[in-house]
Amino acid sequence: MSIILIEVDGLLQRFKDLIKKTSENLESNIVLAIDVDEKDPQVLLEKCVEIIDAVSPHICGVKFGRPLILKLSLNNQIRDLIRLAHEKKLVTIMDAKINDVAHTNLNITTQYFDAGFDAIIASPFVGWDGGLDTVFQEATKRNKGVILLVHMSHKGASQGYGRIVIDPDSTKKIPQFIIFAKNALAWKADGVVVGATHPNNLTMVKQIVGENVPIFAPGVIAQGASPKDAVKAGADYLIVGRGIFSSSEPEKSAQKIKDEVNSTIKKLAKSDFEYS
Ligand code: XMP
Numbered sequence: 001m002s003i004i005l006i007e008v009d010g011l012l013q014r015f016k017d018l019i020k021k022t023s024e025n026l027e028s029n030i031v032l033a034i035d036v037d038e039k040d041p042q043v044l045l046e047k048c049v050e051i052i053d054a055v056s057p058h059i060c061g062v063k064f065g066r067p068l069i070l071k072l073s074l075n076n077q078i079r080d081l082i083r084l085a086h087e088k089k090l091v092t093i094m095d096a097k098i099n100d101v102a103h104t105n106l107n108i109t110t111q112y113f114d115a116g117f118d119a120i121i122a123s124p125f126v127g128w129d130g131g132l133d134t135v136f137q138e139a140t141k142r143n144k145g146v147i148l149l150v151h152m153s154h155k156g157a158s159q160g161y162g163r164i165v166i167d168p169d170s171t172k173k174i175p176q177f178i179i180f181a182k183n184a185l186a187w188k189a190d191g192v193v194v195g196a197t198h199p200n201n202l203t204m205v206k207q208i209v210g211e212n213v214p215i216f217a218p219g220v221i222a223q224g225a226s227p228k229d230a231v232k233a234g235a236d237y238l239i240v241g242r243g244i245f246s247s248s249e250p251e252k253s254a255q256k257i258k259d260e261v262n263s264t265i266k267k268l269a270k271s272d273f274e275y276s
Helices: 015-026 041-058 066-071 077-087 102-115 128-142 155-159 176-186 199-209 227-233 250-270
Strands: 030-033 061-065 091-098 119-122 145-151 164-166 173-175 191-194 215-217 237-240
Touching (some): 015 091, 015 145, 015 191, 030 250, 041 066, 041 077, 077 102, 102 128, 119 128, 145 199, 173 176, 176 191, 191 199, 199 227, 227 237
Parallel strands (some): 030 061, 119 145, 145 191, 191 215, 215 237
Antiparallel strands (some): 164 173
């Protein structure tokens, strides 16, 4: 299937431009994490379709996780779900957390892009040379996006992403995730993932990447962070899973989160807010 990327007004667009345009058109900065689970793959597929159908007016994209890929077939049912999302003019992201050596990373990336995903999430821990170089090159060749996992939302994330290390440029001691945020800028990533449960870290990343690299923040609702605070801290897009699909009324929940985010963005725009 051809991808909704990427030619608009005769210009080739990067993924970050595509999702920006999509979110402006649909007036939503919410990316649905479709982490639904069911024993029977057919029932699971039907449930995914039902949820995407119901919440599509209130989201701008759908993020798929590895548990779903393990239960459904990448070359059949997952392609159908990607097609459904694209028909609704939503972008699709594969949360692959790519984290291996270059040729394996390329193989994984190629399979996900062939299936139709517009962007893929990768881990910067493996570095550029012989690590993520092939992933970025493949994405550039195909006008797809790479989103780097810069800081996670769980408690133990501070042991890796928050570990104090020596900055190779300044030789100063800084947290690891600051280097990852700088990598995202230097490598021209189309996004970074930063957990909303650490708002101070979110703001530190925003100060580094500015408007050049959008921030995708998971960790709201089910993990306790509020959508409003995440946006105030610097999130450009919120990744929301259980807060939408586990609710008794997914469509209403998605609309509520969308409205809260939109009104926060409006207020911030009026107040000449700066991330400090
Ligand atoms: P929930 O149900 O917590 O789903 O809204 C969040 C989604 O984002 C994925 N993901 C992360 N979640 N911290 C998170 O809380 C992270 O750092 C992170 N990175 C990715 C998660 O797998 C789920 O799909």
